[in-house]
Amino acid sequence: xxxxxxxxxxxxxxxxxxxxxxxxxxxxxxxxxxxxxxxxxxxxxxxxxxxxxxxxxxxxxxxxxxxxxxxxxxxxxxxxxxxxxxxxxxxxxxxxxxxxxxxxxxxxxxxxxxxxxxxxxxxxxxxxxxxxxxxxxxxxxxxxxxxxxxxxxxxxxxxxxxxxxxxxxxxxxxxxxxxxxxxxxxxxxxxxxxxxxxxxxxxxxxxxxxxxxxxxxxxxxxxxxxxxxxxxxxxxxxxxxxxxxxxxxxxxxxxxxxxxxxxxxxxxxxxxxxxxxxxxxxxxxxxxxxxxxxxxxxxxxxxxxxxxxxxxxxxxxxxxxxxxxxxxxxxxxxxxxxxxxxxxxxxxxxxxxxxxxxxxxxxxxx
Amino acid sequence: xxxxxxxxxxxxxxxxxxxxxxxxxxxxxxxxxxxxxxxxxxxxxxxxxxxxxxxxxxxxxxxxxxxxxxxxxxxxxxxxxxxxxxxxxxxxxxxxxxxxxxxxxxxxxxxxxxxxxxxxxxxxxxxxxxxxxxxxxxxxxxxxxxxxxxxxxxxxxxxxxxxxxxxxxxxxxxxxxxxxxxxxxxxxxxxxxxxxxxxxxxxxxxxxxxxxxxxxxxxxxxxxxxxxxxxxxxxxxxxxxxxxxxxxxxxxxxxxxxxxxxxxxxxxxxxxxxxxxxxxxxxxxxxxxxxxxxxxxxxxxxxxxxxxxxxxxxxxxxxxxxxxxxxxxxxxxxxxxxxxxxxxxxxxxxxxxxxxxxxxxxxxxx
Numbered sequence: 111x112x113x114x115x116x117x118x119x120x121x122x123x124x125x126x127x128x129x130x131x132x133x134x135x136x137x138x139x140x141x142x143x144x145x146x147x148x149x150x151x152x153x154x155x156x157x158x159x160x161x162x163x164x165x166x167x168x169x170x171x172x173x174x175x176x177x178x179x180x181x182x183x184x185x186x187x188x189x190x191x192x193x194x195x196x197x198x199x200x201x202x203x204x205x206x207x208x209x210x211x212x213x214x215x216x217x218x219x220x221x222x223x224x225x226x227x228x229x230x231x232x233x234x235x236x237x238x239x240x241x242x243x244x245x246x247x248x249x250x251x252x253x254x255x256x257x258x259x260x261x262x263x264x265x266x267x268x269x270x271x272x273x274x275x276x277x278x279x280x281x282x283x284x285x286x287x288x289x290x291x292x293x294x295x296x297x298x299x300x301x302x303x304x305x306x307x308x309x310x311x312x313x314x315x316x317x318x319x320x321x322x323x324x325x326x327x328x329x330x331x332x333x334x335x336x337x338x339x340x341x342x343x344x345x346x347x348x349x350x351x352x353x354x355x356x357x358x359x360x361x362x363x364x365x366x367x368x369x370x371x372x373x374x375x376x377x378x379x380x381x382x383x384x385x386x387x388x389x390x391x392x393x394x395x396x397x398x399x400x401x402x403x404x405x406x407x408x409x410x411x412x413x414x415x416x417x418x419x420x421x422x423x424x425x426x427x428x429x430x431x432x433x434x435x436x437x438x439x440x441x442x443x444x445x446x447x448x449x450x451x452x453x454x455x456x457x458x459x460x461x462x463x464x465x466x467x468x469x470x471x472x473x474x475x476x
Numbered sequence: 477x478x479x480x481x482x483x484x485x486x487x488x489x490x491x492x493x494x495x496x497x498x499x500x501x502x503x504x505x506x507x508x509x510x511x512x513x514x515x516x517x518x519x520x521x522x523x524x525x526x527x528x529x530x531x532x533x534x535x536x537x538x539x540x541x542x543x544x545x546x547x548x549x550x551x552x553x554x555x556x557x558x559x560x561x562x563x564x565x566x567x568x569x570x571x572x573x574x575x576x577x578x579x580x581x582x583x584x585x586x587x588x589x590x591x592x593x594x595x596x597x598x599x600x601x602x603x604x605x606x607x608x609x610x611x612x613x614x615x616x617x618x619x620x621x622x623x624x625x626x627x628x629x630x631x632x633x634x635x636x637x638x639x640x641x642x643x644x645x646x647x648x649x650x651x652x653x654x655x656x657x658x659x660x661x662x663x664x665x666x667x668x669x670x671x672x673x674x675x676x677x678x679x680x681x682x683x684x685x686x687x688x689x690x691x692x693x694x695x696x697x698x699x700x701x702x703x704x705x706x707x708x709x710x711x712x713x714x715x716x717x718x719x720x721x722x723x724x725x726x727x728x729x730x731x732x733x734x735x736x737x738x739x740x741x742x743x744x745x746x747x748x749x750x751x752x753x754x755x756x757x758x759x760x761x762x763x764x765x766x767x768x769x770x771x772x773x774x775x776x777x778x779x780x781x782x783x784x785x786x787x788x789x790x791x792x793x794x795x796x797x798x799x800x801x802x803x804x805x806x807x808x809x810x811x812x813x814x815x816x817x818x819x820x821x822x823x824x825x826x827x828x829x830x831x832x833x834x835x836x837x838x839x840x841x842x
Binding site: 450 | 572625744748
């Protein structure tokens with residue numbers, strides 16, 4: 111006997127713990143809501159795979175009208191290509207001969223697009239594409255304030271765009287400009303003000319490049335926290351929203367977005383050391399901590415402290431009735447990294463197990 | 477083509493990134509050093525599997541004289557049993573009918589021991605053991621100050637020991653008392669003072685139980701940060717040390733232990749946005765954050781900020797020469813949870829790939 115595989119139709123509490131649960135109706139509602147928001151607008155959706163890493167969810171997003179899928183790593187793109195998804199943006203720099211060879215192979219199987227931010231990487235990509243006889247679509251990544259990857263907006267971006275446009279084997283497609291530093295700024299009005307200001311740098315850069323005679327087909331940016339702002343800016347073409355599909359406690363706490371939480375971790379009370387405390391079997395290896403504590407879906411219970419294998423809850427009122435063996439659901443503060451801890455997500459409908467999906471992109475960090 | 481598998485003998489820089497690296501000579505040196513420390517003492521080593529999750533490392537620890545292996549979860553114990561390890565302590569409460577059935581199955585295949593801290597769980601284990609016709613060895617977990625699982629020292633522990641000893645199908649073996657709250661206390665003298673004080677509660681409880689006529693075969697405790705203290709206390713039998721085998725930056729920073737760092741994450745510089753900053757391809761999904769920043773093994777480089785898929789390094793002096801495509805090694809602040817992000821660890825000898833080991837216990841949180 112090994113890890114228990116619950117039968118389809120099993121009630122929630124028959125699922126062994128810790129386990130990742132996903133409410134299918136809420137997931138579908140979120141995907142529909144985002145699609146509806148942009149259905150009759152110039153904006154195209156290219157949802158981010160790094161959030162959920164499940165090909166089943168990517169397919170639901172494509173069926174709802176997404177033009178393709180964004181992912182963070184080449185390994186995720188390979189998972190998507192294996193699942194029959196073809197229009198894939200790898201929204202990061204693909205660096206070094208091993209990865210560039212994989213990128214070329216992926217281009218032969220589908221249609222990839224990649225972010226670039228250095229002339230050296232552009233030269234490597236160009237040489238490999240020419241050698242293989244393929245064309246690789248590139249977005250020049252522009253740093254509009256996150257201080258991560260990307261060239262500066264304006265002239266530096268134009269300069270790299272010219273290099274890409276002049277590089278054999280590469281196709282300059284446009285810009286990537288992700289305002290990741292603003293996704294959870296509160297209050298929302300402050301988020302709105304700063305997003306308009308920073309994303310405008312990407313739009314201005316687009317105009318500069320177009321004025322230089324280089325066509326710009328795509329400016330891609332936006333996230334679940336800013337789609338209502340970036341998604342209405344003239345000069346933005348694609349949104350690479352991710353977390354909206356399942357949501358998490360951090361996005362919910364930041365507010366300003368209208369999606370339902372579909373993702374939880376199911377845990378079991380394994381110890382009741384004191385009347386006002388209980389210990390559950392979900393710690394740092396079952397639910398991630400970098401965005402703060404999870405929300406506990408039991409009145410009077412709050413998550414207090416992480417251990418590697420345990421979570422400590424503080425209890426008040428009726429929550430003090432929790433006993434050893436009882437199940438509790440926790441909403442992760444950060445869904446993306448919590449998904450990455452699991453091989454399987456249990457998909458529930460009306461509180462019963464409807465499907466088990468592989469988290470196929472888990473661990474595909476290369 | 478998919479994720480790149482480097483050939484045995486490949487130099488470090490031929491390994492694609494992010495990748496988990498383990499220096500075999502240092503690993504073996506650490507295992508030997510710990511074994512030597514306790515070779516001619518009454519203390520037995522039962523190293524913790526949750527730290528590294530690799531059966532190859534567990535085998536090296538057993539070959540060096542360990543009496544068995546400790547693990548955190550039943551899923552890890554199953555991995556160990558599949559690898560032929562038989563004397564296994566599951567150092568946590570095994571709760572609920574699904575897990576108890578798995579525990580019984582494991583007992584049929586080997587010889588497990590489990591921690592208990594509630595009469596209810598003891599009753600469930602007893603009923604299952606009797607039903608299956610097996611005997612399950614139990615340690616009563618005592619909370620000596622960590623405020624996690626466990627009954628209070630003294631009378632409450634004696635009371636539960638009596639219940640276990642009187643339960644058919646169960647064998648009362650002794651106590652588990654882990655001073656997890658003291659492992660990284662600095663300065664070491666303060667760690668020593670508090671460890672002596674807290675672990676004494678376990679020893680006193682042992683004496684109380686023995687005085688009541690119940691034999692105590694095992695008191696298990698200690699960790700990599702306190703083995704030099706707890707390992708010399710009369711009344712302690714087993715140490716469940718884990719991190720010493722590979723070490724990590726947090727244990728090294730806390731000091732007071734004499735092991736070499738054997739574990740690193742190899743990453744690639746993917747962006748050079750400014751002369752004093754670079755971005756590597758290892759973020760929260762490649763190296764964990766809860767114990768602080770990793771140590772960068774390049775003079776003048778320091779880890780500044782995590783993103784989900786990226787790490788940002790600050791550069792000074794010669795580190796400013798780092799270029800896109802260069803490799804850097806990072807010592808994780810927390811080895812246990814970083815291991816849990818990888819399917820494979822690359823074992824190096826003299827800077828070349830010697831073996832690839834599966835992190836077989838990864839994700840076995842159930």
